[in-house]
Amino acid sequence: MTAPHRHPHTDPAAHPEHRHDHRQDGHADDHGHDHPSGLKGWLHEVFVPHSHDAADSIDDALEASGQGIRAVKISLVVLGLTAAAQLAIVAISGSVALLADTIHNFSDALTAIPLWIAFVLGRRAATNRYTYGFGRVEDLAGLFIVAMIALSAIVAGVESVRRLAVPQPLDNLGWVLAAGVIGFAGNEAVAVYRIRVGRRIGSAALLADGVHARADGFTSLAVVLGVIGVWAGFPLADPIVGMLITAAILVLLWGTARDVGRRLLDGVDPDLTQRARHTLERTAGIEHVTDVRLRWTGHRLAIQARVCLDPDMTITMADQATAAAAHDLRHALPAVGDVDITTTAKPAHPAITGR
Incomplete structure (x- = not known):
């Protein structure tokens, strides 16, 4: 040899x-x-806005985290203004249903706070215990957001089935329509912004938060379509559209859970x-x-x-x-x-x- x-x-x-x-x-x-x-x-693009593993990501880690924090801050302001506008309509119309939806929007806006914390922690240097740093906190925040999207789907589905089984008349239709339009516009604007920034910086969690906002926007869209259906003489339009929206949220949930789960399992x-x-x-x-x-x-x-x-x-x-x-x-x-x-x-x- x-x-x-x-x-x-x-x-x-x-x-x-x-x-x-x-x-x-x-x-x-x-x-x-x-x-x-x-x-x-x-x-x-609307229903499966996955990141392609961040094809458009920027280079500098601190700049990426800064853009993520900025996106969270702006989103909180926009969603806060959206909920405040809906609250004003509640005060004028006296609608209990609108009050419940407004409270729901306020609580959903606060789900961005864990992501904000994750971006801040991700900047910390590695320690003897966490030798790879704290970047994975962002993925944990994404998992929490996936759970919130699932909760939105459950709430929308249960409410739609309940209204289908026990039809309830809608009052103050004009105000309800206005609140739904405001809710959809505010949430969709935030969704587009979060998804765009999430792709740019390579954050699956921020993408998930964008999908969460889109799911909430779909819920408000269901209100709008339901009111139009009632005006057209079809009172069951409200729960039927709600069930369709629930199905759409489940599609969003599947794509988001897949992307966040892959990150947690080191998939690329x-x-x-x-x-x-x-x-x-x-x-x-x-x-x-x-x-x-x-x-x-x-x-x-x-x-x-x-x-x-x-x-x-x-x-x-x-x-x-x-x-x-x-x-x-x-x-x-x-x-x-x-x-x-x-x-x-x-x-x-x-x-x-x-x-």
């Missing part, structure tokens, strides 16, 4: 694992995804994994990519890779190769945080075996 050639600087026996931990911020290019077009594409878009592998394979000096692992920590993407280098490389050349690989990864993938590349030497000549 012919023994493989090993360079003294990259010999695995002398340097079993040559580790390079690159934590500098870089640039993340956008990348395209295939989407349905036309009406199907619009429906897909397979396209990101393939792009990371191809980027490493194209880096000069890297002969073979043994393993690539990606995971989200909050809204930052951590990358670990094990590669084999050209056996004729020196340690300095190996450092340059891995630095170039980390730089290329930050250009090829979104919201990259830590990049940890472990290198070993590849034999200069393959071993010859025989019987």
Whole structure:
């Protein structure tokens, strides 16, 4: 048997694992995804507004957290004004049903507070106990928001069934319609804003909060459509539309729970994994990519890779190769945080075996 050639600087026996931990911020290019077009594409965007693992994420972690906190603050103000406007209509119309819906909107607006706390905690440095930092608090907030969306679906469904079984007349229809329009407009504006920022910074939790606002907007839309149905001489329109809206919220719930659950289980878009592998394979000096692992920590993407280098490389050349690989990864993938590349030497000549 012919023994493989090993360079003294990259010999695995002398340097079993040559580790390079690159934590500098870089640039993340956008990348395209295939989407349905036309009406199907619009429906897909409304009901399944998933993040594509943050294709549009920005680079700097502190800036991303700052944008997340700003989005939460603005959302709280808009939803607060929406609920206040509905409360004014309640005072004028005296509708108990509208009062209950207004209280519901106020409570839903406050669900953004755990996400605000998560963004603040995510900025804290790692400790001896939490050595990976506190980015996962954001994913826990996303789990809480998923639970709130589920609660919205349950409340809407139970109320619709109750009104279908025991029809109740709607009073002050004009005021009810006005409150529903205000509720839908305010919640949908917040939903669009949260989803856009969530995609930009790579936050599944903020996306989930946007979906939560959209679910509440659908509930208000059900009120509007119900009033129109009653005016058209079909009093059962209110509970029937409510049941349809409940089904729509369940669709939103499924997509959001899937995305948040994947984050908690360290799932990523397979396209990101393939792009990371191809980027490493194209880096000069890297002969073979043994393993690539990606995971989200909050809204930052951590990358670990094990590669084999050209056996004729020196340690300095190996450092340059891995630095170039980390730089290329930050250009090829979104919201990259830590990049940890472990290198070993590849034999200069393959071993010859025989019987």
